[in-house]
Amino acid sequence: MRVLWLLPVLLLAACLPPRERLLPALSLPLPALRDFPADFSPPRSAETGLPMPGFGGEPGAGPHRTPVIFVHGSTISARYWLPVREQFLKAGYQRGELWALGYGWDSVHHFDSNDLSVPSLERTVDSVMDYLSRKRGIPVQQVDIVAHSLGVTVARQWLLQTNSYHRVRNFIAVSGANHGVWTARADPRALQRSVSWELYPGSPWLAQLNRAGETPGPTRYLSIYDGTGWADELFPEAGKDSSALAGARNLPYNREHGTWFDHLELPLQPAVVAQMLSFLREVEEPLPQAQPPRLRRQGDELFSDQPEARLHCAGGGLYPPGGTEGRERLRLPPGEPSTCYAHNPVSGLASPMVRLQAREGYVPAGELSLRAEPAGGVFEQPQQLHLSASDPAALIVYSTAGVPPGSGSPLYRPGQPIYIPTPVRVQALAISPDGRQSKPLLLDFDISLEIVEARNTLQRQFDDSAPEQYQGQRKKGR
Amino acid sequence: MRWLQALSGLGLFLLVVQSAPAQGGILFTPHLSEYARQPLGTYTETTLIFSEIEKVYDRNGEVVELGRPFVPAGASTDTALALFKVLWVGNMFRDSGVPFLRDHPQFCRVITSLGYQQNTEQVAERGRLFGSQPGSNGLGDLYALCGIYGAEHRWGPAQFNGLLGVTLKEPIGQYDPDAMLNIGSNYRSVIPQFAFHANLYGRLLIDGTLAYQINSDNPNPAFGGTTPTRIADWFNAEINFAWKFSEKWFADIGYSFHKSMGRNHYDQVSINFKDQPIAPDALCDNLGLNRTVCDTPLLDSFYLEPRRGPYSDNGVSGTLLTAGIYYVYRSSSVLQLRVVQPVAGRGSQIDVVYDVCATSDCPGPPTQGGSGQNSIAEQVATLFGVQEAAATSASPYLELRLVYLFWAP
Numbered sequence: 001m002r003v004l005w006l007l008p009v010l011l012l013a014a015c016l017p018p019r020e021r022l023l024p025a026l027s028l029p030l031p032a033l034r035d036f037p038a039d040f041s042p043p044r045s046a047e048t049g050l051p052m053p054g055f056g057g058e059p060g061a062g063p064h065r066t067p068v069i070f071v072h073g074s075t076i077s078a079r080y081w082l083p084v085r086e087q088f089l090k091a092g093y094q095r096g097e098l099w100a101l102g103y104g105w106d107s108v109h110h111f112d113s114n115d116l117s118v119p120s121l122e123r124t125v126d127s128v129m130d131y132l133s134r135k136r137g138i139p140v141q142q143v144d145i146v147a148h149s150l151g152v153t154v155a156r157q158w159l160l161q162t163n164s165y166h167r168v169r170n171f172i173a174v175s176g177a178n179h180g181v182w183t184a185r186a187d188p189r190a191l192q193r194s195v196s197w198e199l200y201p202g203s204p205w206l207a208q209l210n211r212a213g214e215t216p217g218p219t220r221y222l223s224i225y226d227g228t229g230w231a232d233e234l235f236p237e238a239g240k241d242s243s244a245l246a247g248a249r250n251l252p253y254n255r256e257h258g259t260w261f262d263h264l265e266l267p268l269q270p271a272v273v274a275q276m277l278s279f280l281r282e283v284e285e286p287l288p289q290a291q292p293p294r295l296r297r298q299g300d301e302l303f304s305d306q307p308e309a310r311l312h313c314a315g316g317g318l319y320p321p322g323g324t325e326g327r328e329r330l331r332l333p334p335g336e337p338s339t340c341y342a343h344n345p346v347s348g349l350a351s352p353m354v355r356l357q358a359r360e361g362y363v364p365a366g367e368l369s370l371r372a373e374p375a376g377g378v379f380e381q382p383q384q385l386h387l388s389a390s391d392p393a394a395l396i397v398y399s400t401a402g403v404p405p406g407s408g409s410p411l412y413r414p415g416q417p418i419y420i421p422t423p424v425r426v427q428a429l430a431i432s433p434d435g436r437q438s439k440p441l442l443l444d445f446d447i448s449l450e451i452v453e454a455r456n457t458l459q460r461q462f463d464d465s466a467p468e469q470y471q472g473q474r475k476k477g478r
Numbered sequence: 479m480r481w482l483q484a485l486s487g488l489g490l491f492l493l494v495v496q497s498a499p500a501q502g503g504i505l506f507t508p509h510l511s512e513y514a515r516q517p518l519g520t521y522t523e524t525t526l527i528f529s530e531i532e533k534v535y536d537r538n539g540e541v542v543e544l545g546r547p548f549v550p551a552g553a554s555t556d557t558a559l560a561l562f563k564v565l566w567v568g569n570m571f572r573d574s575g576v577p578f579l580r581d582h583p584q585f586c587r588v589i590t591s592l593g594y595q596q597n598t599e600q601v602a603e604r605g606r607l608f609g610s611q612p613g614s615n616g617l618g619d620l621y622a623l624c625g626i627y628g629a630e631h632r633w634g635p636a637q638f639n640g641l642l643g644v645t646l647k648e649p650i651g652q653y654d655p656d657a658m659l660n661i662g663s664n665y666r667s668v669i670p671q672f673a674f675h676a677n678l679y680g681r682l683l684i685d686g687t688l689a690y691q692i693n694s695d696n697p698n699p700a701f702g703g704t705t706p707t708r709i710a711d712w713f714n715a716e717i718n719f720a721w722k723f724s725e726k727w728f729a730d731i732g733y734s735f736h737k738s739m740g741r742n743h744y745d746q747v748s749i750n751f752k753d754q755p756i757a758p759d760a761l762c763d764n765l766g767l768n769r770t771v772c773d774t775p776l777l778d779s780f781y782l783e784p785r786r787g788p789y790s791d792n793g794v795s796g797t798l799l800t801a802g803i804y805y806v807y808r809s810s811s812v813l814q815l816r817v818v819q820p821v822a823g824r825g826s827q828i829d830v831v832y833d834v835c836a837t838s839d840c841p842g843p844p845t846q847g848g849s850g851q852n853s854i855a856e857q858v859a860t861l862f863g864v865q866e867a868a869a870t871s872a873s874p875y876l877e878l879r880l881v882y883l884f885w886a887p
Contacts, residue, residue, distance in 0.1 A: 031574040053573065075517070079573065107518065182725055183809035230680035236725040260635045260680055 033079045040131050043123035053102045054078035057095025059135050070100035073149025074112045077102035087273040099128045111192035114157045115422040118401045121158045138288050142169040148267045152176025161401035163408040165217025166350040172276050173223045174267040179242040181234050197421035204419035215247030216319030218343045218350035222279045227252020231260040247321045290347035300332040300358045304342040313340035332358040337395045353408035357433035365391040368438040370430045376443035380452045384417035389430035398428040405429045420445045510720040512685045513673040515627045516567045522882050523563035529875035531555040535823035537792050541872045553601050558594040583627050591618030593661035605658045609752035614659045616652030637677040645669040655700045665696040686717035702749025705865040706742035713737050732800035738793040745788045755779035781840040782832050789828035796823040796870045812881040823870035826863030
């Protein structure tokens with residue numbers, strides 16, 4: 001019986017926090033993949049607050065390729081991409097062109113979430129582009145993104161919320177839950193509930209992600225996935241084409257090649273990596289001195305500052321997809337706002353997406369302001385955020401990525417409230433057809449598991465008047 | 479002599495009872511994807527095992543009914559066992575400079591149990607003749623398993639991984655040397671193990687293992703020394719085939735085999751009637767002996783004393799077939815219902831020598847020939863060994879299992 005002490009020790013060991021928390025708390029160094037150049041400072045993870053682990057390299061001698069940033073899936077980290085980096089290196093890439101930084105917790109103790117991970121990806125792309133621009137001596141205008149699993153929807157949400165389509169030349173999505181995954185539920189419990197609310201089939205979050213178009217902007221899209229309904233356990237028969245993106249080059253790899261690579265194997269296979277490399281090589285690298293085109297407006301006429309650039313616009317709240325014939329000049333239609341960008345097919349560079357309205361016939365309706373319902377707060381369940389502008393002709397844009405919204409940010413449309421399943425700061429802005437902007441609205445939402453626990457303590461079940469002991473310091477499920 | 483044959487019979491139905499399913503259910507009956515490289519995390523598992531042991535295997539591999547012909551048909555040992563398992567899968571060395579280990583996840587599993595074992599009434603009554611308690615309940619032994627996963631390989635539609643592990647069994651479980659039944663085993667085991675998992679076409683999942691169980695001695699055998707004191711090592715093998723009907727429904731069939739590598743030894747046999755001298759009438763009434771034997775003047779009263787040993791059996795073995803269905807609920811929970819049917823086996827039996835005396839000082843001071851001076855006769859009784867090291871149940875058992883991943887949706 002003397003060894004009974006082993007039981008609580010072992011059980012306690014099983015309940016230990018992830019080492020991303022434990023070791024720093026004990027002032028111990030955290031083992032992590034840190035294969036970075038000495039003069040590169042990895043940004044801090046939005047989730048852990050620690051410098052992100054991962055790999056990258058110093059740029060070699062030119063000519064330089066567009067850098068590739070690999071985005072891993074849930075509960076793992078950048079090390080997942082090490083075998084793929086080796087294959088890219090064999091194909092001629094340099095270390096300085098291949099980057100992966102680990103967002104999230106790297107542990108199933110803390111499921112990663114799309115919305116919570118977007119700021120980490122934003123910092124990743126910014127830091128890689130800044131570093132390479134500094135080292136190369138010329139600005140790096142674009143990156144290629146190769147994402148897997150949760151990384152696919154994280155990257156797509158980042159593209160949308162930060163209006164970064166012009167910054168991504170190629171987007172390769174492997175086994176993403178673009179139309180949901182069966183393991184996620186609409187009524188999730190416990191620590192994974194943020195990502196579960198985001199990714200259950202038919203979720204409002206996915207509708208938000210896909211509503212304006214699944215392949216917006218100048219970015220080229222390749223989606224690689226299982227397609228058999230058996231090999232990838234996350235996408236059984238009913239959802240075997242969940243990863244496909246309308247407008248992308250979709251490659252149900254296992255189905256087309258008679259292979260059986262599972263969810264984690266697929267992106268690591270040499271034959272699949274060869275498909276990635278082939279896709280990336282289909283477009284020419286921009287000349288070092290190339291600059292992205294700019295969109296110009298004269299009245300309700302649109303044109304670009306580069307004669308070879310073409311304009312792409314879409315109305316009805318949609319984003320203009322790539323791969324279509326652009327036009328040299330465009331006139332904004334009255335009424336509906338148009339979402340536009342300019343793309344130079346020679347350099348491959350593009351302007352940021354902007355949203356514009358015709359001014360013809362517009363009569364300003366006083367000072368522009370914005371109202372929200374609910375106006376932030378702490379909630380147990382996901383919230384539907386309704387926004388309204390004092391001027392009904394104004395368009396409303398918002399971002400949940402922690403960056404100020406611009407006209408190209410996601411468009412709020414009446415009747416389509418913003419679905420907020422995770423603790424985020426929503427920043428919204430109203431823009432009138434004549435270009436005036438409202439004061440930005442900042443709304444903090446805490447969709448908290450702790451509040452559920454605080455409201456349902458044993459004491460409160462007996463005494464409704466007992467205070468909630470919620471400290472507003474959300475720790476779980478981050 | 480018939481009364482000694484009766485003793486053997488009594489011993490038969492008293493001593494065959496034990497929790498053979500317990501050992502089987504704890505370690506070596508495979509489950510769906512038991513040896514697959516699981517996602518890193520902590521899993522909990524609760525298993526309920528129910529068995530009504532009505533039949534056991536003898537040393538010839540024959541199925542024997544409990545207690546027959548001395549108790550009515552239907553006598554049994556009823557066993558319920560609740561297993562609690564915690565499995566951790568992770569990589570302590572990831573991103574560290576430790577070669578090999580940094581690339582191979584490790585796992586540890588802790589298993590303990592609560593058990594309940596009770597004999598039916600007739601069996602319990604007869605057990606009291608030997609001064610034993612009829613049942614037991616309490617904490618089971620502690621199993622701690624750690625190991626490392628091998629790399630995953632793929633050949634076309636087949637995916638494969640191996641693992642190496644070592645289980646330590648610490649005998650912390652309830653153990654009463656005077657009890658007929660015990661939840662704990664009172665000896666340590668070290669069990670190195672190789673296992674593999676294979677996935678074919680994403681639908682057929684195969685798990686198998688080979689393990690060698692090194693058992694320590696039991697210096698304090700239970701129930702009159704009819705548990706082995708020197709326990710043979712065991713060889714264990716199992717294989718399981720599971721079919722995936724959908725992401726939520728699976729079914730499997732399995733095969734499990736164990737065999738002792740040598741003989742069990744019994745060094746402290748002392749099982750005897752509690753109340754002596756033994757009256758022939760009582761013996762006849764209880765054991766159904768022929769009255770003419772009991773009426774013999776030689777049997778007016780007598781004393782019995784077993785020789786302590788050592789005795790050896792012929793080893794034990796058991797072969798089980800399993801069939802189960804699985805339902806995956808919300809990806810966080812797995813519910814499983816399984817039936818385990820023994821199809822072959824061999825139990826432990828030993829031929830114990832009893833001295834028969836007319837006086838209570840039995841067998842008395844030793845003589846040159848080995849038996850005591852007061853021994854008027856010696857008889858051999860064939861007794862069954864008890865406990866998991868010796869008894870092999872021939873009755874099926876039912877297993878209800880719940881696996882829960884705390885953090886999954």
